[in-house]
Amino acid sequence: MRFAASVICAAVLTGIASASPLERRDCSAQIASYNLARRSARGIDVSKRSLYPTMPNQVCVLAPENQRQDWVQMNSSLVRTDITEGQPGILMLLDIGVLDITTCQPVTGAMVEVWHPNQVGDYGETFLRGAFQTGSNGIVEFKTIYPGQPADGANHVNLAVHTGSSMSSGVTHVGQAFFYDSWNHFVLMSEGYNTNSNPTVMNAVDPNYAAATSDGYNAIVDTLSIGDDWPSGIIGYITVGINPNHLVQ
Ligand SMILES: *[C@@H]1O[C@H](CO)[C@@H](O)[C@H](O)[C@H]1NC(C)=O
Secondary structure (H helix, E strand, O other), X not given: OHHHHHHHHHHHOOOEEOOOOOOEEEOHHHHHHHHHXXXXXXXXOHHHHOOOOOOOOOOEEEOOOOOOOOOOOOXXXXXXXXXXXXXXXXXXEEEEEEEEOOOOEEOOOOEEEEXXXXXXXXXXXXXXXXXXXXXXXXXXXXEEEOOOOOOOOOOEEEEEEEOOOOOOOOEEEEEEEEOOHHHHXXXXXXXXXXXXXXXXXXXXXXXXXXXXOHHHOOOEOEEEEOOOOOOOOEEEEEEEEEOOOOOOO
């Protein structure tokens, strides 16, 4: 039963990062309208730009056990939406939606932390790190760059979600959001990224990716070009399902 459900969900789920604990709920209608609203707010012609031109008509949430517990308290001086700090790279507007999987409703005022490596794969003390609260629509958007390949796996952005709007409120999710191999490959050929000496790791061979996408979850950022002229930048969408009653930290 479980295997069959996983196969079905894997085929239909888009843009949902893993959450915890084990929970099954069909939030398909809410997620579909949520994602379409995010695109239409951008004036994006979904039939042209989206990797998923039509939203699935069924999405189920099967939360795997939490995979990553290596979160450390972020300095509250990093509460900001522009985390670039002058790091060169391809502009990325990362739109993170937080959905309560117990109600299928967007979560307002949740502090979301993100951190990721620069174009040559290095993490900084302050650059490419930041945190900010979701707005009334449950969405927070960070201005950053597309991450370069890290020393320890496939390209990803680390994220953590707090239960409340404070950096000191409990943490309900710690995870990684990945990118399509094809986009990684494309970006890694571009200036700056092409000096990254870390090995290229495909998603399929990164154990964290396998864990994050188990049980029908999708931890891949839905990526769209900004405008028609690559690489002026990209917009990435990811929805994180959380259970506010479950704390991982
Ligand atoms: C937090 O950041 C501020 C400002 O950069 C710094 O003065 C302080 O030492 C940092 N605190 C910690 C615990 O790192």
